[in-house]
Amino acid sequence: MTDRPTPYEVIVVGAGAGGGVIAGVLAEAGKRVLLLERGGTLDLATTKRDHLRNQRLSAYGVNAGPSGSHPRVFVDWKTGEARTLAPWEDGYSNNAAGIGGGTAVYGAQAWRFHPLDFRMASTYGVPDGSSLADWPIGYGDLAPFYQRAEREIGVAGDASAMIHLPPYEAPYPMAPFPVSRQGETLRRGADALGWATITPPLAVNTEPYGGRPACIRCQHCIGFACPVDSKNGSHNTLIPRALASGRCDLVVGAMAERLETDQAGRILGVTFFDADGQRVSVRAEVVVLAGGAIETARLLLNSRSPAHPGGIGNGNDQVGRNLQGHYYPTAVGLFSDDLWDGLGPGPSTAVTRFGHGNEGVIGGAMLADDFVQTPIITWKRRRDPDLPFWGAEAKEWMRRNYRRVTDVKGPVQEIPSPDARVTIDPLVTDRWGIPVVRLSGATHPETVRTATFMLDRAVEWLGAAGAVKIWGTPPSLALSGGQHQAGTCRMGEEPKTSVTDRFCRVHGHDNLYVGDGSVHVTNGGFNPFLTIMALAYRTADHITNHW
Amino acid sequence: MSDSEVLSQISKQSSSRSTVLAPQQIVCLSAVLDRIIPPDSESAGGSTGGALTYILRHLEEGGNLAPFRSVYPVFLDALEADGFAALLPADQDKMLGGQERSPDPAARRFFRSLAEHAQEGYYTSPANWSGVGFEVTG
Numbered sequence: 257m258t259d260r261p262t263p264y265e266v267i268v269v270g271a272g273a274g275g276g277v278i279a280g281v282l283a284e285a286g287k288r289v290l291l292l293e294r295g296g297t298l299d300l301a302t303t304k305r306d307h308l309r310n311q312r313l314s315a316y317g318v319n320a321g322p323s324g325s326h327p328r329v330f331v332d333w334k335t336g337e338a339r340t341l342a343p344w345e346d347g348y349s350n351n352a353a354g355i356g357g358g359t360a361v362y363g364a365q366a367w368r369f370h371p372l373d374f375r376m377a378s379t380y381g382v383p384d385g386s387s388l389a390d391w392p393i394g395y396g397d398l399a400p401f402y403q404r405a406e407r408e409i410g411v412a413g414d415a416s417a418m419i420h421l422p423p424y425e426a427p428y429p430m431a432p433f434p435v436s437r438q439g440e441t442l443r444r445g446a447d448a449l450g451w452a453t454i455t456p457p458l459a460v461n462t463e464p465y466g467g468r469p470a471c472i473r474c475q476h477c478i479g480f481a482c483p484v485d486s487k488n489g490s491h492n493t494l495i496p497r498a499l500a501s502g503r504c505d506l507v508v509g510a511m512a513e514r515l516e517t518d519q520a521g522r523i524l525g526v527t528f529f530d531a532d533g534q535r536v537s538v539r540a541e542v543v544v545l546a547g548g549a550i551e552t553a554r555l556l557l558n559s560r561s562p563a564h565p566g567g568i569g570n571g572n573d574q575v576g577r578n579l580q581g582h583y584y585p586t587a588v589g590l591f592s593d594d595l596w597d598g599l600g601p602g603p604s605t606a607v608t609r610f611g612h613g614n615e616g617v618i619g620g621a622m623l624a625d626d627f628v629q630t631p632i633i634t635w636k637r638r639r640d641p642d643l644p645f646w647g648a649e650a651k652e653w654m655r656r657n658y659r660r661v662t663d664v665k666g667p668v669q670e671i672p673s674p675d676a677r678v679t680i681d682p683l684v685t686d687r688w689g690i691p692v693v694r695l696s697g698a699t700h701p702e703t704v705r706t707a708t709f710m711l712d713r714a715v716e717w718l719g720a721a722g723a724v725k726i727w728g729t730p731p732s733l734a735l736s737g738g739q740h741q742a743g744t745c746r747m748g749e750e751p752k753t754s755v756t757d758r759f760c761r762v763h764g765h766d767n768l769y770v771g772d773g774s775v776h777v778t779n780g781g782f783n784p785f786l787t788i789m790a791l792a793y794r795t796a797d798h799i800t801n802h803w
Numbered sequence: 804m805s806d807s808e809v810l811s812q813i814s815k816q817s818s819s820r821s822t823v824l825a826p827q828q829i830v831c832l833s834a835v836l837d838r839i840i841p842p843d844s845e846s847a848g849g850s851t852g853g854a855l856t857y858i859l860r861h862l863e864e865g866g867n868l869a870p871f872r873s874v875y876p877v878f879l880d881a882l883e884a885d886g887f888a889a890l891l892p893a894d895q896d897k898m899l900g901g902q903e904r905s906p907d908p909a910a911r912r913f914f915r916s917l918a919e920h921a922q923e924g925y926y927t928s929p930a931n932w933s934g935v936g937f938e939v940t941g
Binding site: 306307308315316317472473474475476483484594596598630631632634635645646647648650651654655658659 | 838839840841843845846867896899903915918919921922923926927931932934935936937938939940941
């Protein structure tokens with residue numbers, strides 16, 4: 257093993273939305289930072305435009321990692337059957353692995369969570385069998401950091417339209433995208449129902465911003481890297497800033513194995529395998545874990561020692577529990593005229609009235625139209641369920657209707673279950689010999705009820721907008737996670753029911769922080785990246801002020 | 804075009820080279836693909852519109868469809884035993900309909916997979932994008 261000299265004050269594991277922000281803020285604040293990332297550069301050249309191997313449709317592979325060297329074990333909650341999965345297989349819960357993480361290839365919907373998203377338990381009560389809880393912080397604690405993320409990452413939106421939120425302190429730095437033809441149709445439907453609409457805020461440049469050009473409205477946004485670098489994430493903002501400071505070293509191809517601790521529980525540093533497969537140990541005063549909700553939990557659980565037999569931060573058997581993502585009930589509407597005007601990125605119209613206050617269900621979701629869908633995704637996921645799967649009729653349907661179908665969908669806030677969890681598989685290891693995760697359990701049944709309610713609202717909206725036929729798959733109980741994975745190291749005041757404190761510091765380990773969606777107590781009824789970043793800014797400030 | 808003409812054309816096309824399927828099997832597959840995605844006055848069918856190229860390429864080692872490489876020849880030989888490629892389109896459809904509704908679940912599953920492979924090849928082929936209205940501008 258190589259024991260590197262320790263020029264670093266902080267090690268950040270994972271260069272995604274959260275890790276990138278934390279590295280940037282700390283490096284600019286004068287800290288010497290080591291940023292470890294198991295993947296590499298995610299740009300057009302590396303991620304390509306394969307319509308069958310991308311972050312939106314991973315039929316045979318992924319375009320943004322991780323590689324096949326990173327298996328996981330998935331346990332079907334119904335049958336108990338365990339299968340070892342490659343990163344592109346159903347159930348793996350893949351998220352991009354590389355510089356920028358998911359933000360290099362995402363859709364960039366830049367929503368803030370709703371104030372009640374932080375107070376789910378006190379708003380609705382805790383259903384039997386659920387671990388639903390309030391966050392230890394509220395919307396007001398995060399608002400200034402949301403604003404900072406919107407400015408520094410670059411978000412296009414209309415603050416005055418965000419009627420479901422308290423007034424913003426500052427406008428978005430860029431005007432929103434224009435309303436598309438599809439959006440105009442959906443707005444007519446919403447008007448007829450009396451539902452207010454919003455143009456979804458996107459972290460995509462509608463004008464030159466941050467030294468990068470305006471969006472060219474291409475058709476390969478979500479799931480792919482931006483061809484002109486106008487889609488904003490940590491890869492083209494905070495990580496370059498970290499590197500430009502001269503105080504951050506970014507090491508790619510670095511696979512973290514374990515955290516090293518002393519007898520008292522103080523974190524000494526991180527052991528990882530470098531790109532050449534050499535085991536390296538690096539020390540620092542502070543370690544931040546930001547590998548995503550599944551890999552962060554894995555690293556903590558794999559850091560067993562005599563003093564910490566269950567792993568780091570896991571004295572109360574909480575690490576890895578409450579895994580959640582978002583249910584995405586989706587209604588597809590077929591219209592009698594072309595709806596899509598050929599322009600990206602796509603989401604043009606949202607409704608936020610069903611985030612909370614829905615009779616008989618807990619929480620809810622924002623609903624919106626979707627990103628541009630490739631022809632093969634339309635074939636696989638949006639075609640009329642009554643259509644034959646081969647023959648002239650199927651071909652004619654695609655030709656006639658590709659531009660006439662649209663989706664309405666929304667990220668349903670999940671009701672967490674303590675049994676939806678990440679543990680360590682006792683048998684399977686990856687190519688470095690590190691035990692892999694075992695994903696098991698399912699969300700709480702209340703999630704399915706809320707998702708069913710939201711599917712009905714999506715159908716209602718498409719009907720009011722004039723769809724001639726509408727279909728969608730009724731939600732059923734399953735394990736969630738995926739690109740919106742969260743919850744496995746949740747924040748809380750009480751170590752018995754949480755993993756980190758209100759500043760995302762692991763209980764019992766003063767110099768260990770979590771900087772990704774793991775800390776979300778609940779995951780909001782919105783896309784989560786802006787909340788991950790807002791928390792990361794807040795955590796970085798806390799580290800700056802305390803170390 | 805006669806079978807021998809089709810065979811000679813296939814052997815000339817580099818995109819039709821296969822280490823998995825024999826030329827006669829490729830002729831049969833072409834006929835199947837043209838019933839799954841029939842050619843018409845506006846656009847190509849499966850055999851010339853990308854589905855054949857995709858399936859042949861991805862049956863090779865490391866391809867998307869490599870796990871199916873032993874099943875394709877068996878399926879195509881069975882069809883060809885009944886002279887599939889020489890049948891009229893309506894009769895070909897009847898035979899494929901028999902596969903779709905076969906009492907053998909494995910046969911039904913394979914036909915469904917094959918049809919999906921055809922659609923994957925066809926709708927990921929850029930030549931067919933503007934035909935459905937997917938225009939790439941950047």
